[in-house]
Structures are given as structure tokens and as C-alpha cells.
Amino acid sequence: QDNDQLEGQINTLMSVGVRQKLEAELINGDGGPGEILGFKKQATAAGITTGKPADRIGAALTDLKAEGWNPNVIVMNPRDWFAIESERAEDGDGQYVIGTPRDPAPPSLWGTPVVVTNGMPQGEALILDTSVAALLDRQEVTVEASRHDGDNFRRNMVTILAELRAGLAVFAPTATRLVTLAGTPTP
Incomplete structure (x- = not known):
């Protein structure tokens, strides 16, 4: 209560942390009572074992389209995206395949936007048709502070x-x- 700026900073940090945890659960959640079953646990394994990462993603996109779906987002780890983005042509001229470091292309592969997030484990990519998924948002982030937890009042602490x-x-x-x-x- 003594410092509004500190209160605002704590609210911001705590809100960001909660949203990052939600993102990780949406991607990697194991499910169970009261837990989110994430996209990775529900996704069909592409089963593509050959080719460069961009080619594997292209083959999985094609597979989804051939089954009648409309994949509209690819989720990747920043390190995996950088490996694709920094790939150079093999013809000896050393040119970047996608954009240049000075003038990078927007993150997309095969005409599909790429969402780059630390929540996605390195070495894997998720391809989604988001029209058949929904985020069920029951309550926005709330941040509360209390001195009425255990012996907080006596110890001059806040939970x-x-x-x-x-x-x-x-x-x-x-x-x-x-x-x-x-x-x-x-498997």
C-alpha cells in the first residue's frame, strides 16, 4: 500500500507468470483432475521421419489438408524457428533461404503463420486447425495480496x-x- 508503482509492477509480473504457465499447459498439459490436457497430448503424430524440418512440416500440412482440415498455425520453439530461418542455400552462394538477418520475413512456412514460443519444446512443432479448438476463459488473471495467511501479520509478510x-x-x-x-x- 505504500508504493503504487511497486504494486503495479508486482501485478504485472504475477500476471505474466500466470499467462506463461497457461501457455505451457495449453501446449504440454498432461490432463488429469482439474488439469488441462494440452495440444501435444491430443495431437496425432505426423509420423514423418525424413527430410529437413521445413519439409516435414510441409508434409504434415499437406496431410491435414488432404484430410479436409484447414491448418492455420504452426507452433515452434524459438531455437527451431531460428534453425529454419537461418538456413542457407546449398548452391554455394550462401544466401539465406527465408529472408535475411537485416530484412527478415514474417514467421511463416508454406503460407502458414508460425507462432514462436518457449512453451513449445525444442525438436517438435505443432500444426493446428484452430477452428476446431477453443480456449475456455472462465476468469481473467486476478492478483490479490493478504497479510491474513498463517503468521504473516506477526512476521510482517504478505502472501x-x-x-x-x-x-x-x-x-x-x-x-x-x-x-x-x-x-x-x-511413439
Whole structure:
């Protein structure tokens, strides 16, 4: 209460942390009682074992389209995206395949936008038709502080709680693909 600026900074940091945790759960969540079953656990394995990462993603996009889906987003780890983005032509001129460091192309592959996030594990990419998934947003992030927790009052401490209520509904898991970007996919 003594410093409004500090309160605002704490609210911002806690809100960002909660949203990052939600993002990680939406991608990697294991499910279970009261937990989110993430996209990775629901996605169909692409099963593509050859080719460069961009080619594997292209093959998975084609597979989804051939099955009647409209894949409209690719989710990748920043390191994997950089590996694709910094790839150079093999013809000896050393030119970048996608854009240049001075004038980079927007993140997309095969005409599909790429969302780059640390929430996606390195070595894999998710391809989604988002029209068959929904973020169930029950409550925005709230941040509360209290001195009425345990012996906080006596010890002059404050407990801070940041939370939100959300879920994920994937109506057609077959509209998603999990692509292993190198080596052989794990079952």
C-alpha cells in the first residue's frame, strides 16, 4: 500500500507468470483432475521421419489438408524457428533461404503463420486447425495480496495469489499434428 508503482509492477509480473504457465499447459498439459490436457497430448503424430524440418512440416500440412482440415498455425520453439530461418542455400552462394538477418520475413512456412514460443519444446512443432479448438476463459488473471495467511501479520509478510480459470477444448484431435523435426519420432 505504500508504493503504487511497486504494486503495479508486482501485478504485472504475477500476471505474466500466470499467462506463461497457461501457455505451457495449453501446449504440454498432461490432463488429469482439474488439469488441462494440452495440444501435444491430443495431437496425432505426423509420423514423418525424413527430410529437413521445413519439409516435414510441409508434409504434415499437406496431410491435414488432404484430410479436409484447414491448418492455420504452426507452433515452434524459438531455437527451431531460428534453425529454419537461418538456413542457407546449398548452391554455394550462401544466401539465406527465408529472408535475411537485416530484412527478415514474417514467421511463416508454406503460407502458414508460425507462432514462436518457449512453451513449445525444442525438436517438435505443432500444426493446428484452430477452428476446431477453443480456449475456455472462465476468469481473467486476478492478483490479490493478504497479510491474513498463517503468521504473516506477526512476521510482517504478505502472501500474493495470482490465478486465472481457463480450459482447452479440442473438438477434433485429428485436426492437429505433432511433427518431430529431426531423427525418428518417438511413439
